[in-house]
Amino acid sequence: LxxxxxxxxxxxxxxxxVNITCSHNNIATNDYITWYQQFPSxxxxxxxxxxxxxxxxxxxxxxxxxxxxxxxxxxPRVSLxxxxxxxxxxxxxxxxxxxxxxxxxxxxxx
Amino acid sequence: xxxxxxxxxxxxxxxxxxxKIECRSLDFQATTMFWYRQFPKQSLMLMATSxxxxxxxxxxxxxxxxxxxxxxxxxxxxxxxxxAHPEDSSFYICSAPEPTGRYxxxxxxxxxxxxx
Numbered sequence: 001l002x003x004x005x006x007x008x009x010x011x012x013x014x015x016x017x018v019n020i021t022c023s024h025n026n027i028a029t030n031d032y033i034t035w036y037q038q039f040p041s042x043x044x045x046x047x048x049x050x051x052x053x054x055x056x057x058x059x060x061x062x063x064x065x066x067x068x069x070x071x072x073x074x075x076p077r078v079s080l081x082x083x084x085x086x087x088x089x090x091x092x093x094x095x096x097x098x099x100x101x102x103x104x105x106x107x108x109x110x
Numbered sequence: 111x112x113x114x115x116x117x118x119x120x121x122x123x124x125x126x127x128x129x130k131i132e133c134r135s136l137d138f139q140a141t142t143m144f145w146y147r148q149f150p151k152q153s154l155m156l157m158a159t160s161x162x163x164x165x166x167x168x169x170x171x172x173x174x175x176x177x178x179x180x181x182x183x184x185x186x187x188x189x190x191x192x193x194a195h196p197e198d199s200s201f202y203i204c205s206a207p208e209p210t211g212r213y214x215x216x217x218x219x220x221x222x223x224x225x226x
Contacts, residue, residue, distance in 0.1 A: 034214040043116070043203045043217030044154070087153070089214075098144050098205065098215055100154040 004088045004101040011107050018075045020104050022088030025069045030092040033064060033071045038085045038103070047086070048073065075106075083108045112138050112208045116218025123194055123225055131189045131221045133204035139184035140206035144215070145177075148201040160187040194225040 005023040012018045024033070032051050036044035048055055050062040050071070061074040075082060087103040113136040123129050133143055141162045146154040158179050159167040166179035176198075178190040191198055205217040 036214065036217075041201065041220065041222060043114075043205070043220045045217070046208070046214040049212065049214050099156050100146075102153050 004090055006086075006088055006101060006104045008102060009105040009107070011109060012078055013109050014079055015077050018078050018082075018106060018108075020073045020075075020086055020088075020106070021070055022073070022090075022101075023070045024088070024090045027068050027090050028092060031068075031090050032092070033062065033068075034089045034091075035060070035062065035071075035073045036087045036089065038087065044087060078106075078108045080108050080110060082106065111213065112136075112206075112210075112216045114140075114204060114206050114216045114218045116204055116221055118221060119219060120222040121224070123223070125195055125225055126193055128190055128192045129194055129223060131191075131202055131204075131223075133187045133189070133206075133218050135185045135206050135216075138206075138209040140187070141184060143181060143187040143204055143206045145179060145187075145189050146203045146205070148203060148220075154203060157189075162187075191223065194223070196225045199223055199225045 034049040035047040037047050038044040048057055048060045048062045050064050052064050055062045063072040085103040085105050087100050115134045115136050117132050121129055143160040145157045148154045156169050157172045160179045160181040162181045162184050168174045176192055181187040201220050201222050203220045205215045208216045
């Protein structure tokens, strides 16, 4: 299982773009990278998933370099409601191994 | 999309009693479900993997006789905290693989357990 490392916390202001990077040096060939968002007293919510290069959906983009040893979640124009903890998970769906790292606590200020 | 329903949302129980938490996949079948616990300001800690029709796999340090997991059908997994103590007070969350594989894992809304 690829261990992940993220910054413990980040601060931003409304309207800014936020980039959260996750390191996963021992990612395996079959591993995907998935990001989740969690608000207090709620279950995590899927944000985005990717395998390589760039993935974009309606809420975020995920950038994965060629060596796949890291990934960057990009949140465009954050708002106060984006204040949450963001988790990066790396794993192979077939192994069903879902362990969370420490996550990044993002605080968006007015 | 795939929805995992978790009940109850919160429960308060007395020390020594047992509490059951249910996790249902509403519009898909889940042969595997995961159970986590989360203490304030901490990350989710995987407790066990629930497998339909077979015994659950517990993580190291998790007492299987205290946290009973039953996955009797493809849409229901239950976690029973037996002989609860105040230190078992926590936020418990279940999840299941989203069936298409394109949207990660789907999580329940969590259960806040308070043992008094």
